[in-house]
Amino acid sequence: MPEETSKAVSRRRFIMGVIAGGAAVSAAGYLFRASTHHGNAPLIGAGERLITLNVNGRQRRVDVARQETLAWTLRYNLGLTGAKLGCDRGECGACTVLIDDVPHYSCSVLTHTVRSRKVTTIEGLAAADGTLHPVQQAMVDQHGSQCGFCTPGFMMTIKWLLANNPDPSEDEIRDALSSNLCRCTGYSQMYQAIRAAIDAEQKGTKQELVEAK
Amino acid sequence: MSLPSFQLLRPKTLDEAVALMAKHDGEAKIVAGGTDLLPSMKQKLFTPAYVLDLRGVGELRGIRNMPGNGVEIGALTTLTAIEHSAIIRKDYPVLYEAVKTVASPVLRNMGTLGGNVCLDTRCLWYNQSLLWRKSCGFCLKKDGNLCHVAPGGNFCWATFSGDTPPALLCLGAEVEIAGPEGLRRTPLSEFYVNDGIVRLHLAPNEIVTRVHLPEAAAGWRGSYQKLRVRGSIDYPLAGVAVALKMKSGRVEDARVAITALNPAPFLVKDADAQLIGMVPSEEIAERIGELAARTAKPLTTSALTPEYRREMVRVFAKRAVMQAAAN
Numbered sequence: 001m002p003e004e005t006s007k008a009v010s011r012r013r014f015i016m017g018v019i020a021g022g023a024a025v026s027a028a029g030y031l032f033r034a035s036t037h038h039g040n041a042p043l044i045g046a047g048e049r050l051i052t053l054n055v056n057g058r059q060r061r062v063d064v065a066r067q068e069t070l071a072w073t074l075r076y077n078l079g080l081t082g083a084k085l086g087c088d089r090g091e092c093g094a095c096t097v098l099i100d101d102v103p104h105y106s107c108s109v110l111t112h113t114v115r116s117r118k119v120t121t122i123e124g125l126a127a128a129d130g131t132l133h134p135v136q137q138a139m140v141d142q143h144g145s146q147c148g149f150c151t152p153g154f155m156m157t158i159k160w161l162l163a164n165n166p167d168p169s170e171d172e173i174r175d176a177l178s179s180n181l182c183r184c185t186g187y188s189q190m191y192q193a194i195r196a197a198i199d200a201e202q203k204g205t206k207q208e209l210v211e212a213k
Numbered sequence: 214m215s216l217p218s219f220q221l222l223r224p225k226t227l228d229e230a231v232a233l234m235a236k237h238d239g240e241a242k243i244v245a246g247g248t249d250l251l252p253s254m255k256q257k258l259f260t261p262a263y264v265l266d267l268r269g270v271g272e273l274r275g276i277r278n279m280p281g282n283g284v285e286i287g288a289l290t291t292l293t294a295i296e297h298s299a300i301i302r303k304d305y306p307v308l309y310e311a312v313k314t315v316a317s318p319v320l321r322n323m324g325t326l327g328g329n330v331c332l333d334t335r336c337l338w339y340n341q342s343l344l345w346r347k348s349c350g351f352c353l354k355k356d357g358n359l360c361h362v363a364p365g366g367n368f369c370w371a372t373f374s375g376d377t378p379p380a381l382l383c384l385g386a387e388v389e390i391a392g393p394e395g396l397r398r399t400p401l402s403e404f405y406v407n408d409g410i411v412r413l414h415l416a417p418n419e420i421v422t423r424v425h426l427p428e429a430a431a432g433w434r435g436s437y438q439k440l441r442v443r444g445s446i447d448y449p450l451a452g453v454a455v456a457l458k459m460k461s462g463r464v465e466d467a468r469v470a471i472t473a474l475n476p477a478p479f480l481v482k483d484a485d486a487q488l489i490g491m492v493p494s495e496e497i498a499e500r501i502g503e504l505a506a507r508t509a510k511p512l513t514t515s516a517l518t519p520e521y522r523r524e525m526v527r528v529f530a531k532r533a534v535m536q537a538a539a540n
């Protein structure tokens with residue numbers, strides 16, 4: 001698999017440069033805290049901080065401070081901004097990613113603890129040729145999102161639900177959705193999108209069976 | 214919010230973990246699932262020099278059935294694994310009932326039984342950012358010298374808010390603990406301290422390794438009832454577990470425990486005396502509700518009023534008795 005060196009350092013330098021230059025605008029409060037977060041890091045050898053992560057099937061070399069959360073690394077070191085930071089304390093699910101195929105809130109996972117594990121983010125959900133995952137497509141078709149901030153998190157939870165239970169009951173779908181928060185009242189549409197994707201899948205399977213005969 | 218800086222320790226065996234905890238005595242915090250510890254560290258409630266990631270210690274993960282000798286659950290076992298365990302669901306249903314109410318499905322994928330048992334106590338004035346707490350002059354539990362909940366007192370009422378411990382108390386569970394002196398075992402009922410700051414009989418260098426469910430409690434029927442604001446994700450604001458050993462429609466043995474109402478989870482005293490030998494009825498269930506409400510000392514540590522929470526313990530204890538008998 002190809003090894004990639006992250007572009008993180010240059011990005012972070014850029015951000016810090018912006019702050020130092022006084023050009024910081026509205027998001028600067030957040031970014032400034034980010035820079036102190038790195039500034040406080042204990043002095044550990046670069047060898048210990050430079051780690052390899054398996055993200056979306058690729059090996060990525062990345063410089064990670066001990067106290068960095070996975071959400072942080074994905075967004076600000078690897079440029080994978082699909083996972084969002086909502087509450088940053090394990091309550092909203094906007095940061096949900098799969099670790100070894102199981103959904104986790106990446107804001108509450110230390111990056112160093114997922115070395116040698118498989119991380120999948122929303123960016124890894126569509127097929128290589130760009131074809132959307134059936135539930136992604138159904139979410140588009142059924143208007144399953146409004147502002148879209150929660151959508152990547154929901155998608156990861158739904159992917160896990162269907163991987164383990166291809167034909168979930170209404171209660172099972174609702175239970176799985178309870179891990180993620182949508183403040184735009186998208187739950188009913190999301191529920192319908194999941195149902196539509198399952199129905200399409202089942203129809204497809206039946207079609208394949210008919211064609212195979 | 215950013216995490217304070219620390220050194221990360223990643224032992225692979227229990228011996229290594231014990232040695233590291235002994236070496237960094239009092240300076241290291243254990244992280245298991247991290248769902249309680251990491252948000253608290255972001256709020257600067259803990260700023261340990263070392264964080265020990267226990268999850269490399271594979272021997273602490275899993276559920277072991279020991280026929281004739283009960284079941285052992287490793288501290289690192291996730292709540293999802295317990296929820297999906299056929300043995301737990303069949304033989305220790307009160308634990309199954311409690312586990313499936315914890316947080317959300319994703320948090321149960323992350324959270325461990327050890328973390329749930331050792332959960333920090335919670336309070337409106339404590340689980341807040343550094344800035345928030347600073348603007349209120351801090352409090353006894355962290356960085357300050359007064360209690361906003363019971364001013365004038367010298368006691369912290371922060372509430373123990375784990376869901377599995379009341380179920381485990383009903384089952385007569387024991388915890389196994391590893392420390393520099395070796396392994397020790399203690400009944401869960403003697404593990405908690407009813408003080409929001411002291412919380413546990415656990416030295417800073419000790420590690421909870423396993424929870425043991427005795428064979429004698431296998432097959433007891435159970436129910437767990439929980440009060441929370443949002444049904445999808447919140448911590449309990451009152452919780453009642455009931456386990457009944459039934460024989461021909463009569464109660465042969467019984468335990469009732471409450472959580473999220475005091476700084477420690479508690480077995481309800483004399484509940485067994487009310488239930489043993491009886492056929493569960495509304496009237497008896499009502500009496501258990503009385504006893505549970507008397508054991509509860511809720512104060513204004515959470516979003517709902519203490520009066521409401523005490524009233525709901527009564528209602529939930531009653532429901533739990535009727536449901537356990539019917540299950």
Ligand SMILES: Cc1cc2nc3c(=O)[nH]c(=O)nc-3n(C[C@H](O)[C@H](O)[C@H](O)COP(=O)(O)OP(=O)(O)OC[C@H]3O[C@@H](n4cnc5c(N)ncnc54)[C@H](O)[C@@H]3O)c2cc1C
Pocket residue numbers: 089090091242243244245246247248249250251252267288289292314315316317320323324325326327328329330331332333374375376377419420421422446447448449
């Ligand atoms: C939004 C939200 C909702 C929640 N709702 C609930 C709920 O409804 N009910 C509930 O019970 N909990 C709830 N929780 C709390 C938490 O998710 C669970 O209690 C979980 O089981 C904690 O386990 P953990 O492994 O993540 O703990 P961690 O965060 O890893 O650890 C918790 C504490 O226990 C200590 N610890 C962990 N393992 C050990 C060990 N083996 N030996 C000694 N000390 C140890 C840690 O040092 C830390 O102090 C909620 C959390 C969030 C963020």
Ligand code: SF4
Pocket residue numbers: 335336337338339352353354355359360361362363368369370371409514
């Ligand atoms: S009960 Fe009092 S001392 Fe304890 S956390 Fe709340 S305000 Fe602080």
Ligand code: FES
Pocket residue numbers: 084085086087088089090091092093094095096105106107108
């Ligand atoms: S940002 Fe991680 S759960 Fe909200």
Ligand code: FES
Pocket residue numbers: 144145146147148149150151181182183184185186
């Ligand atoms: S679509 Fe806006 S939060 Fe869900």
